[in-house]
Amino acid sequence: MPQHIRADEVALRDVSAGYPRRPVLHQLTAHIPQSATTAVVGPNGSGKSTLLSVLAEVLPLTSGTVERAGTGRPGLVVQRSAVADTLPLTVRDTVAMGRWALRGSWRRLTAHDWSVVGDSMERLGVRSLAGRQLGELSGGQRQRVLVAQGLAQEAGLLLLDEPTTGLDAAARQGIAAVLHEISADGVTVVQATHDVAAALDSDHCLLLRDGRLVAEGTPADVLTDEELKRAWHFPQPAG
Numbered sequence: 001m002p003q004h005i006r007a008d009e010v011a012l013r014d015v016s017a018g019y020p021r022r023p024v025l026h027q028l029t030a031h032i033p034q035s036a037t038t039a040v041v042g043p044n045g046s047g048k049s050t051l052l053s054v055l056a057e058v059l060p061l062t063s064g065t066v067e068r069a070g071t072g073r074p075g076l077v078v079q080r081s082a083v084a085d086t087l088p089l090t091v092r093d094t095v096a097m098g099r100w101a102l103r104g105s106w107r108r109l110t111a112h113d114w115s116v117v118g119d120s121m122e123r124l125g126v127r128s129l130a131g132r133q134l135g136e137l138s139g140g141q142r143q144r145v146l147v148a149q150g151l152a153q154e155a156g157l158l159l160l161d162e163p164t165t166g167l168d169a170a171a172r173q174g175i176a177a178v179l180h181e182i183s184a185d186g187v188t189v190v191q192a193t194h195d196v197a198a199a200l201d202s203d204h205c206l207l208l209r210d211g212r213l214v215a216e217g218t219p220a221d222v223l224t225d226e227e228l229k230r231a232w233h234f235p236q237p238a239g
């Protein structure tokens with residue numbers, strides 16, 4: 001579907017944001033189309049994770065506005081490197097944390113919650129690993145568990161920070177396929193990514209450099225040969 005006939009899930013206008021004494025995003029104006037996949041690309045340190053924190057409503061703006069069409073808390077899947085691999089958590093517990101995040105409280109989960117947890121594990125192909133400890137899994141398996149946790153939040157806006165970085169091609173494609181499926185179900189998916197294939201395969205693309213929006217549009221428009229050379233001059237993950 002051409003991007004121009006989609007409504008916006010999020011409209012950012014002149015957004016500046018950052019950390020104490022460290023401005024990162026500078027007057028960023030961009031659109032996130034509804035029920036579609038958006039890739040946020042750019043070199044390391046260009047502000048991709050910071051932009052996801054703004055979209056997740058966990059980082060306040062310094063100035064500008066963020067308008068959201070949908071309601072409910074956005075779901076956030078953090079970078080795998082930010083998750084301790086040694087936590088004594090099972091796959092099932094990790095995915096169930098997505099339900100707690102949704103409820104905002106550590107109360108008992110209902111039968112419905114557990115059924116969403118089961119469905120989310122099923123969708124990412126990790127149900128057979130439900131009783132395993134996170135630390136025993138491969139990188140690709142752990143990443144699928146984190147995406148299942150995001151899915152379990154049943155958010156209308158799902159934000160993922162480099163969900164396929166460091167994974168082999170088969171694992172990357174598996175995650176990409178699930179993200180497309182859930183966007184077809186009506187979820188707005190935004191992923192920060194170093195994965196050129198994932199970016200090219202997205203419906204919409206934002207290119208950041210030094211906290212500024214360099215280009216926005218279809219991946220074909222944004223990721224020109226020149227931009228690919230420029231933005232992907234850093235080493236690609238193996239596999």
Ligand SMILES: Nc1ncnc2c1ncn2[C@@H]1O[C@H](COP(=O)(O)OP(=O)(O)O)[C@@H](O)[C@H]1O
Nearest residue numbers: 019022024042043044045046047048049050051
């Ligand atoms: N919690 C933080 N406190 C201070 N500076 C930060 C913090 N997180 C990120 N930064 C800085 O903000 C800039 C953008 O970082 P980030 O959004 O993580 O970029 P990317 O995800 O594109 O690599 C970097 O210079 C980084 O060092």
Ligand SMILES: [Mg+2]
Nearest residue numbers: 048049161192
């Ligand atoms: Mg990042």
